[in-house]
Amino acid sequence: MEAMEAKVSDEAGCCTEVQVPLVQELAKQPLTSIPERYVRPELELHLVSEAEASSSSSPPPQAPVIDMAKLLSPDFHDSELHKLDYACKYWGFFQLINHGVRPSLVENVKKGVEEFFNLPVEEKTKFKKKAREVEGYGQLFVVSEEQKLDWADMLHLTTLPPEARKPHLFPNLPLPFRDNLNEYCTELWKLAMELVMLMGEALNIEGREMRELFEQGSQKVRMNYYPACPQPEKVIGLNPHSDASALTILLQVNDMQGLQIKKDDAWVPINPLPHAFVVNVGDTFEIVSNGIYKSIEHRATVNSKKERMSMTTFLNARSHGVIGPSPNLVTSERAPQFKTIPMSDFWKTFYSRQLRGKSNLDYLRIPNDTHEST
Numbered sequence: 001m002e003a004m005e006a007k008v009s010d011e012a013g014c015c016t017e018v019q020v021p022l023v024q025e026l027a028k029q030p031l032t033s034i035p036e037r038y039v040r041p042e043l044e045l046h047l048v049s050e051a052e053a054s055s056s057s058s059p060p061p062q063a064p065v066i067d068m069a070k071l072l073s074p075d076f077h078d079s080e081l082h083k084l085d086y087a088c089k090y091w092g093f094f095q096l097i098n099h100g101v102r103p104s105l106v107e108n109v110k111k112g113v114e115e116f117f118n119l120p121v122e123e124k125t126k127f128k129k130k131a132r133e134v135e136g137y138g139q140l141f142v143v144s145e146e147q148k149l150d151w152a153d154m155l156h157l158t159t160l161p162p163e164a165r166k167p168h169l170f171p172n173l174p175l176p177f178r179d180n181l182n183e184y185c186t187e188l189w190k191l192a193m194e195l196v197m198l199m200g201e202a203l204n205i206e207g208r209e210m211r212e213l214f215e216q217g218s219q220k221v222r223m224n225y226y227p228a229c230p231q232p233e234k235v236i237g238l239n240p241h242s243d244a245s246a247l248t249i250l251l252q253v254n255d256m257q258g259l260q261i262k263k264d265d266a267w268v269p270i271n272p273l274p275h276a277f278v279v280n281v282g283d284t285f286e287i288v289s290n291g292i293y294k295s296i297e298h299r300a301t302v303n304s305k306k307e308r309m310s311m312t313t314f315l316n317a318r319s320h321g322v323i324g325p326s327p328n329l330v331t332s333e334r335a336p337q338f339k340t341i342p343m344s345d346f347w348k349t350f351y352s353r354q355l356r357g358k359s360n361l362d363y364l365r366i367p368n369d370t371h372e373s374t
């Protein structure tokens, strides 16, 4: 992978310098009130409409469930591919069952994540995110001293290809977590590649084009720790956002619910099914699909009872070259919806912004009435 040097430096070094406290440590103190930097006044406005919504008799809609075994079976492939296509177009999120990753491996990884966050703070600080880096332990996307903060800490790592791992991060994870995570990442790479190839098939994108975009891509993981909060309705665990990745595979680590996705202007909770992964389309795939598949806004809420942990695995397109709508999906009826830009520029703007809504995709959007070529 000769472009690796360029890739590593493209995705790093574009972050800001603002350092913030660890929320896990903050939450251990006897808090009489939530520090102002974590209080989100906008949530109070939303509470009213959510109360109205929850008083309606119909239960919230559920994200589609996709069966990987059916996608891979000649008998069920076509009908399941149709379901996958629908899920990516209208939900941007689905639960994936029968994904083939060994349950004991998944359990070991969950255990490793819990054990990491339970390490003494001095141990975890060895992984601390350094100024101007995007990987490590702490908070990402803090771009100003005034900005509101999330009620969460994260450990963010490049996991694949192995040569892109930061020497002070992945290789220093405690054993056996390091080995389990290594195997899990290889399994999830295969799974994510299978899924993007299937999504490409459903959209009629050439296999060669998909392989060029993703085979030399990278994988990152983000382990999220949301401490219990005495006033959970005032804070947000992870600000509403869409993921920059092509595809995200989320593992809920302990049995606390908190993920919500925006569907028809309402927040819909996702309750992970046993042994399922929650999968979502990221901004990169929305661009490649020329807006046909949607990267949906989601957020993490917190609660007063118990901490919550999750781990997201991101499949990213290769970071050399450009990213833009697939030529097959730009037609006389469907103009390009996004500009084509160097992938390195895409990452630079992503890491220099606050994580907020679909702001990183919106700046690439071509207004409807403009038929400029890219």
Ligand SMILES: O=C(O)CCC(=O)C(=O)O
Binding pocket: 222, 224, 238, 243, 250, 258, 259, 298, 299, 300, 309, 310, 311, 312
């Ligand atoms: O913790 C969750 O459920 C959501 C995490 C997430 O959206 C992310 O890491 O991008």
Ligand SMILES: [Fe+2]
Binding pocket: 241, 242, 243, 298, 312
């Ligand atoms: Fe996300």
